[in-house]
Amino acid sequence: MKIKKGFVLRTVCGENVIVGEGLDAINFGRMLSLNETAAWLWKQAQEQGDFNAQSLSEALCQEYDVTPEQALQDVTETIQNWKQLGVI
Amino acid sequence: MREQYYIVAEHLFCVEADDGILAQMANYEPFRTEQSNDALFSLTVTDGGPIQFIEELSQDEDGQDIVCGHTEQGEPVFEFRFGGKTAGWLVCSAGYREGMLYLSGFQSKAAVDNALMIQFAMASATLNTVLFHAAAVNLDGKGYMFLGKSGTGKSTHARLWLQNIPGTELMNDDNPAVRIKADGTAVVYGTPWSGKTPCYRNICAPLGGIVLLSQAPYNKIVRLKGIGAYAAVVPSISGKRWDSRIADGLHETENALASNVPVWHLDCLPDADAAHLCKDTIAL
Numbered sequence: 605m606k607i608k609k610g611f612v613l614r615t616v617c618g619e620n621v622i623v624g625e626g627l628d629a630i631n632f633g634r635m636l637s638l639n640e641t642a643a644w645l646w647k648q649a650q651e652q653g654d655f656n657a658q659s660l661s662e663a664l665c666q667e668y669d670v671t672p673e674q675a676l677q678d679v680t681e682t683i684q685n686w687k688q689l690g691v692i
Numbered sequence: 693m694r695e696q697y698y699i700v701a702e703h704l705f706c707v708e709a710d711d712g713i714l715a716q717m718a719n720y721e722p723f724r725t726e727q728s729n730d731a732l733f734s735l736t737v738t739d740g741g742p743i744q745f746i747e748e749l750s751q752d753e754d755g756q757d758i759v760c761g762h763t764e765q766g767e768p769v770f771e772f773r774f775g776g777k778t779a780g781w782l783v784c785s786a787g788y789r790e791g792m793l794y795l796s797g798f799q800s801k802a803a804v805d806n807a808l809m810i811q812f813a814m815a816s817a818t819l820n821t822v823l824f825h826a827a828a829v830n831l832d833g834k835g836y837m838f839l840g841k842s843g844t845g846k847s848t849h850a851r852l853w854l855q856n857i858p859g860t861e862l863m864n865d866d867n868p869a870v871r872i873k874a875d876g877t878a879v880v881y882g883t884p885w886s887g888k889t890p891c892y893r894n895i896c897a898p899l900g901g902i903v904l905l906s907q908a909p910y911n912k913i914v915r916l917k918g919i920g921a922y923a924a925v926v927p928s929i930s931g932k933r934w935d936s937r938i939a940d941g942l943h944e945t946e947n948a949l950a951s952n953v954p955v956w957h958l959d960c961l962p963d964a965d966a967a968h969l970c971k972d973t974i975a976l
Contacts, residue, residue, distance in 0.1 A: 610934065614943055617918040617951050623926075625933040627748055635923055 605683070606654055611691050613638070613646050622646065622691060629691075636689060641668075642682050649692070657683055697731065698723040701869035701881040701896075703816050704730065707808070709737035716801045719884045722894040733789045733815040735782075735807055740794035743781035745769035748934070753842060758806065760932060768814075768932075772799075772806045779803035787937075788814035809867065809885050813930045818941035820872040820948075823930045826902075828868040828880050829853050830861045831975055834900030835880035837868060839928040844905050845962055847889065852967035863897065865889035867930075870899060872948045901954045901974040904928075908959035911966045913973045921955035922946060 610626020616635075620643035624632025638646060641664075648663045649655045660683070661675040670678075686692045695708045698720050704727060707714070745761040757773040763783065770782040780795045780803030793807040813823040826837040827850035836853075838846045846865075853860045863880065866887025870880050882893035904916070904924040916924050925946050933939040949955070956974055960966035 612936075612939070614947075616922045616947055619919055621919055621922075625936070625939045627934040630749065630934060635919060637919060 605656060605692050607646070607649055607692050608690070613643060613650075620646075632691075636691065641678065645679065645682055693736075695728075696720075697725050697728050698884070699725045699727070699894075700812060700883050701816070701821055701871050701879075703732045703812065703819070703821065704728075705808070705812065705815075706731045706734035707737065707804075708734065709804070713737050713800065713804060717804070717884075719805075719886070719890070719892040722882075722892055723884055732819075733791065733811045735791040735793055735804075735811055737793045737795065737804060737807075739797065741781045741796055742778070743769060743771070743783060743794055745771070745781075756802075758810075768935075770807070770810055772803045774799050774802060780807065782807040782810060784811065784814070805885060809930070812869075812883075814932065814935075814938060816869075816871075817931060817938045817945075820941075820945050821869060822871075822942060822945045823867055823869050823883070823885075825866065825928045825930065826868055827865050828863040828882070830863050830895070830897050831857065831859055831900075831971070833897060834975065835863055835868075835897035836900055836974060837870075837880060837902045838905055839902060839924065840905035841927075844907060845960075846905060847887070848962050849903075849905055849958075849960065849966065849970070852962070852964060853971065856964045856967045857971050862889070862891050863893060863895060865891050870945070870949070872945055876948070876952060878949055878953050899949075899953050901956060902949065903956045903958050903970060903974065906957065906959050907961075909961065910959060911961055911963075911969050912959045913969055914957050916955045916957055918950065922950035924955055924957065925949050 610629030612625045614621050620638040622636040657680050661679040664675040697706050745763050747761040750759045759771040761769045768784040772779045778796050779799035783792045791811045826839045827846040828837045838849045840846050864882045864886050867885035868880050878899040879896050880899045881896040884892050931942045
């Protein structure tokens with residue numbers, strides 16, 4: 605899967621927020637607040653381009669001290685959330 | 693064709709047009725300058741069109757459409773329509789520093805105003821400047837801005853301040869500019885663009901507060917912070933956010949505003965109590 609065109613990660617007053625700025629996302633009409641891990645995953649997903657739960661959780665394990673099971677569960681939840689919101 | 697120079701929010705720009713057009717630009721007179729070095733942008737106004745372009749997005753407000761797009765060469769184009777009829781086409785180059793406005797002959801003055809607002813907003817976006825859709829008043833040396841969707845009552849609330857709070861002056865009724873200065877302070881400026889109210893004042897004041905208005909059957913005001921403040925401010929700022937260079941510039945200014953200027957949400961009736969509540973809360 606891929607991040608949809610036009611969504612941008614911004615730092616707003618010290619917090620991580622996804623906003624719709626591109627032509628395809630300009631009518632998103634809301635802002636999505638991300639915690640530190642979710643923001644890290646977003647950047648990772650952007651770097652990977654075409655990503656999935658497996659590729660992100662592997663990356664998460666390399667960066668943070670977390671078990672593969674826990675990583676996969678966190679990533680799966682985050683991806684589920686992004687899917688529901690329509691940003692990926 | 694003649695050149696005239698203007699300074700708005702401390703940004704210098706040049707308009708090159710024939711005398712017939714320049715004679716209609718009375719709202720720009722308070723902003724005229726003899727200075728002519730280092731203009732941020734220049735607009736050349738001529739008869740012509742239609743301009744062929746690839747459409748990106750159409751923005752509709754108050755029976756007026758602005759269609760954004762680009763030429764085959766990739767130059768940004770803006771078409772201005774009033775009641776469905778085209779008044780002109782603005783073709784920009786050099787990062788919005790140069791503009792050519794082709795007039796159809798219908799609503800020429802409105803097309804010139806639109807072209808200059810767009811060029812001003814785009815060219816200054818990366819210079820800590822934003823053009824707001826808001827009404828702005830001045831009280832005791834500070835500026836206060838009222839935001840809200842079209843028809844919410846921005847002008848009405850500003851007028852209620854003028855009528856009920858002694859010492860209040862109208863700075864601008866529709867399109868004030870805000871600039872973050874080098875020391876981090878936000879300053880609000882009058883501009884030559886003020887909607888239906890002829891209020892073209894070359895004045896500025898440190899920005900003391902921003903108030904997002906909503907209509908309600910009661911008056912209530914709450915402070916917004918962080919993301920809430922940012923989300924209140926962003927929809928009232930003109931821009932072409934799908935151009936990432938402009939979006940980055942706007943974001944920087946919007947983030948500075950949300951972080952450093954008190955932002956409020958006022959649920960209000962169109963009455964004197966709303967103005968008093970607002971003033972007593974935000975103007976300390």
